[in-house]
Amino acid sequence: MTATQESPTSTAEAPLASASSAASAAPAAGAAPSASADGSHLWRHFATMGDEKPVRVIESAEGCYLIDSEGNRLLDAIANLFCVNIGYSYGEEIGLVAAEQYAKLPYHSAWSSTHPAANALAAKVAELAPGDLDHVFFTPSGGESVEAAIKIARQYFHLKGENRFKVITRYNAYHGTSLGALSMIGIPAYRASFEPMTPGGLRVRNTRRVGRPENETEEEFTAFLLDDLEQRILQEGPDTIALILMEPVQNHGGMLVPPKGYSAGVRALADRYGILLASDETITGWGRTGEWFASSRFETQPDIITTAKGLSSAYAVIGCAIASEKVFAPFREAGVSFTHGNTFGAHPVQSAVALKNLEIMERLDLNSHVKAKEEDLRSTLAAALEGFGIVRDLRGTGFFYAIEFANTKADGTSLTGEQLAKLYGKETLAKFEDEGVIFRLGTGGGIPVLSVCPPLVADQPEFDHMAAALRAVLPVLQAEFDAL
Structure with a gap:
């Protein structure tokens, strides 16, 4: 299937009535297009701006599909940036809520006073x-929620008379790009251009099992x-460590699900040494794993949760850090x-939009939908991957899966950076887009991973569309790998 062919439609509910005519009014007839309409003035995030190829312009969306300026329909198999949980069919309903809030109270800070x-x-x-x-504690993003959590932990111990400032994260983990959060993440390449870092960042092993001894049990x-x-x-000194910060399922490196007993074991170690435990649920929160928070699915109780993205399904710019009574108590003195x-923390319009998003999620019962359909998603992907030696692992949970590809040749030698980029770079992503699907493909830490995280309203027609794209592209990728 090409990107211009008709694709399956989403199973999401139809949106309600249109927003006011004032909100949707078209430009005046004969109005000249903006000089920046081609995107040449836009400095895109994490983008190689020197590329000469024109960038695709997405103009509209519906259900689980994005539609570009040439009319191509593309299945959004990564919920954009793991965030558009309710899909794209609720803009008008949410727009009505936003317009009402703009008319009533467009802005007020939640510092010395608050708002409904x-x-x-x-x-x-x-x-x-x-x-x-x-x-x-509301913030504008997940990274800023992490930044807040780090500062909450440090000030918490300061108020208790302890000088704890170090933060433990895991290898290859991503928690944001503000300097504090960046200093803690486990991706050296992201830190390199901005060193020296804020002191206190420590890393430990993540839960990736590929390459571990074959006879090693889960226990x-x-x-x-x-x-x-x-x-x-123990090496750092427990009385210097303020926070252990981990995602319940680590996104960067490919949906690394914790082995049995791990989450409870981390909680026990935090308790043993008096360290706060933060669960970064920027991605895994709000239904991605079939629970409001993945901490619940993996039976751990953090002291702080950081989150954003699905809180508003990215219909608004909002995140938060959520603290326990134990953490909050010293701040109440x-x-x-x-x-x-x-x-912009707790912005009235963003807050109203996020609340409406949660109402829609409850109305659609998306947590139950994800739990009911997660095995269908896994089995559909597994069938499409069968027989391809280049596939090393399929892992994940809920609507949060990763396909790990080979990073070593048949003789055991590792692929070079140039070979990884050639095999798992923009050309391969373009092949998937030719099949009408947008995936996310990365090689962070030298580990090639294809992310599969559709909106939570996705169903079997979307699963089948992703599988068809995989079956179309993987033979080409396998041949290129075999030719190395």
Whole structure:
């Protein structure tokens, strides 16, 4: 199937009535197009701006599909950036809520006073968060939620009279690009251009099993990982470590699901040494794994959750850090404040939009949908991958899967950076787009991973479309690999 052919439609509910005519009015007849309409003035994020090839311009969307300026329909198999959980068919309904809030109160900070939209959203987030995580600090993004969590942990121990400042994360883990968060992440290439880093970032092994001994049991692997974590704690000195920061399922490196007993073991080590535990659910929160938070699915109770993306399904720019009563207690003392904030945290319009998004998710019962369909997604992908030696692993949970490809030749030698880029770069992504599907393909840490994370409203027609694209492209990729 080419990108210009008709594709299956989404199973999402139809949107409600159109927004006001003022909000959707077309430009005046004969109006000249903007001088920057070709995107030449736009400095794109994480983009190689020196590329000469024109960049695709996405003009509209519906269901699980994006539509470009040439009319091509492309299945969004990664929910854009793992965030458009309800798909693209609710802009008009959400737009009505945004317009109403703009008319009533377009902006007010939540510093010395507050407003109803922030109060309502905070109450809803606290209701859905696990355990006693019911103190909500709003931010504009996931990275800024992580930044807030790091500062909360440091100030928490400062208020308790302890000088703890170090943060433990995992190899190849991504937690944001602000300097504090960047200093903690486990991806050296992302840090290299901005060194020196903020002190205190420590890394331990992640849960990737590819390459581990074949006869190693899951219990042995868990014990190995927890010993690695404990030895790092002891080596650094427990009384210097403020925070352990981990995703329940690590995205970068390819949907690394924790082995049995690992999440509980991390919680136990944090408790043993008096360290706060933060669960970065920027991606895994809000239904991605079939629960409001993946921490619940993997039976762990963090002290802090950081999140964004699916909180509004990216219909609004909003995130938050959610803290437990234990973490919040020192900040409740007379005269104490968390000395951190930003202009747009708890923005009224963004808050109203996020609240409407959660209402839609509950109305569609998307958590149940993901749980009911996750095995269908896995089995459809597995059938499409069968017989290709270049495929090393299929892993994930919920609507959060990764396909890991080979990074070594048949003789065991590793592919060079140039070979990895040639095999798993833009040309391969373009082949998938020719089949009408947008995937995400990366080689972070030398590990080639194709991300498969469709909107949570996706169903079997979308699964089949992804599988058809894989069956069309993988023979070409296999031949190119064999020719190395």
